[in-house]
Amino acid sequence: MVDPVTTRRWLYRGLFLVLATLFLFGRLLPLSTLPSAWPAPDFLLCLAFAWVLRRPDFLPVVVIATVFLIEDMLLVRPPGLWTLIVLFATEFLRDRANLTRDLPFFVEWAMVAAVMLVMLLANRLVLAIFMVPQSGFGLTLMQFVASVAAYPIVVLVSNRVLGVRWVAPGEVEALEHRL
Amino acid sequence: MARDRNADIDYVARVRRILIAVLVVALAGIFLVWRIDSPRVERLRAALIDRVVPSFDWALVPVTKVAGMIEGFQSYARIYEQNQELRRELQTMKAWKEAAVQLEQQNAKLLAQNKVRLDPKLTSVSGVVLADSGSPFRQSVLLNVGSRDGVMDGWATTDGLGLVGRIAGVGKTTSRVLLLTDASSRVPVTIQPSGQKALLVGDNTPAPPIDFIDAPEQVRPGDRVVSAGDGGVFPAGILVGQVALGADRRLRVRLAADYERLDFLRVLRSQPAERINDTGALIAPIVPPAVMLPPPEPAGTDDLAEGADG
Numbered sequence A: 001m002v003d004p005v006t007t008r009r010w011l012y013r014g015l016f017l018v019l020a021t022l023f024l025f026g027r028l029l030p031l032s033t034l035p036s037a038w039p040a041p042d043f044l045l046c047l048a049f050a051w052v053l054r055r056p057d058f059l060p061v062v063v064i065a066t067v068f069l070i071e072d073m074l075l076v077r078p079p080g081l082w083t084l085i086v087l088f089a090t091e092f093l094r095d096r097a098n099l100t101r102d103l104p105f106f107v108e109w110a111m112v113a114a115v116m117l118v119m120l121l122a123n124r125l126v127l128a129i130f131m132v133p134q135s136g137f138g139l140t141l142m143q144f145v146a147s148v149a150a151y152p153i154v155v156l157v158s159n160r161v162l163g164v165r166w167v168a169p170g171e172v173e174a175l176e177h178r179l
Numbered sequence B: 001m002a003r004d005r006n007a008d009i010d011y012v013a014r015v016r017r018i019l020i021a022v023l024v025v026a027l028a029g030i031f032l033v034w035r036i037d038s039p040r041v042e043r044l045r046a047a048l049i050d051r052v053v054p055s056f057d058w059a060l061v062p063v064t065k066v067a068g069m070i071e072g073f074q075s076y077a078r079i080y081e082q083n084q085e086l087r088r089e090l091q092t093m094k095a096w097k098e099a100a101v102q103l104e105q106q107n108a109k110l111l112a113q114n115k116v117r118l119d120p121k122l123t124s125v126s127g128v129v130l131a132d133s134g135s136p137f138r139q140s141v142l143l144n145v146g147s148r149d150g151v152m153d154g155w156a157t158t159d160g161l162g163l164v165g166r167i168a169g170v171g172k173t174t175s176r177v178l179l180l181t182d183a184s185s186r187v188p189v190t191i192q193p194s195g196q197k198a199l200l201v202g203d204n205t206p207a208p209p210i211d212f213i214d215a216p217e218q219v220r221p222g223d224r225v226v227s228a229g230d231g232g233v234f235p236a237g238i239l240v241g242q243v244a245l246g247a248d249r250r251l252r253v254r255l256a257a258d259y260e261r262l263d264f265l266r267v268l269r270s271q272p273a274e275r276i277n278d279t280g281a282l283i284a285p286i287v288p289p290a291v292m293l294p295p296p297e298p299a300g301t302d303d304l305a306e307g308a309d310g
Helices: A004-028 A043-054 A062-075 A081-095 A103-131 A135-158 A171-178 B001-036 B038-114 B298-309
Strands: B124-132 B142-144 B157-158 B162-171 B173-179 B186-192 B196-201 B222-226 B237-243 B249-255 B265-269
Touching: A004 A043, A004 A062, A004 B038, A043 A062, A043 A081, A043 A103, A062 A081, A062 B001, A081 A103, A081 B001, A103 B173, A135 B157, B001 B196, B038 B124, B038 B162, B142 B265, B157 B186, B222 B265
Parallel strands: none
Antiparallel strands: B124 B142, B124 B265, B142 B173, B157 B162, B157 B265, B162 B173, B186 B196, B186 B222, B222 B237, B237 B249
């Protein structure tokens, strides 16, 4: 007997993997090999944050670690570091998923922006300590701004199109009890 | 029942905490290993990319081609102006062609007089661009030729007209080309006609600046920039681009290679330059090498062996 809640959960986990593959694929396409003046937002990070705040059960730690480690390897980043930072950030947000439910979206947005900024600074700090050559600070900051701007869009799409919404307290348990 | 459930949640939470701790240690370990033994991890990365990206090949190439077609379709809107422009250019080209034919004949004559032997080792392998770096902070592309085709780290890559970059990272069937625009790219160049040596320093902009020029006043916008053979990095004399004055008053290079659309790249096989390591040896009369004569009879060998024993 397959429990519908579990099925749904695994379906969304699969969907996240498919979306991550698509984002990665889109980024790897050699459409323009000129350096861009305005870097594209980090959609995958926005998606992970939006989901982890709404449905933490859709994104277990292992899924996040796997996806971001693969991204680290394919995008020629120092392997492991960014994944580690993303792991800490998602755990931080996961613990606050219940708090943000009742707050207006604006507060959630500000919190996500703050977390992204801390992630960026932590990344640069660790790289500086280990004396790894880094790209310019301006470009990183521009990507941060782009990602923060893209977050509401990602939330909207994942809300309306993909149906990742808040669940009322006890809804999952109620479903589980009924079955 | 309720107590059971609480114990269950407690147990799950504890397992989760252990899992997170294990993941954190593993990830930090990966980063540390990468920092300590970078080449080994980079080789692992090259092998992983070698596995993953060519499996996307069936999708990467058509999507790129379709995007190119859409771009091409948009340019139909300006077809009349383009036609006029091409006619004008064709006129100029005809004049240049005449000049080129004459120069070719002259060059052939001069070469024959000089008995110049062009380097026969400078051959090339061509590859298709599979993917780019995918990150706004890194400028590199992935080619579908690798160690299987004899590609080696450090070889120069051109798009047929101008220098594009150098090979940095080779997998079995793929290799990564670090573009001249990447922030970690440093290439020695010569600026002609003044013959100044300089360094082309990538900085994530479409036109990389030139650094370490001896006499900047001798360099003018429009001068040709070619690669220099200094340091044995590149074969000398590959066209890089033209000097231009950037908006920030720095001398920059407008690259000759078409970075808008890198489709096919040519990897130049360059042999490492021979080095002279030892000092001159004594010049002595040549001694003819001693020739071992085969023994006439088996008995003779026995004697010899006995003699050696005794």
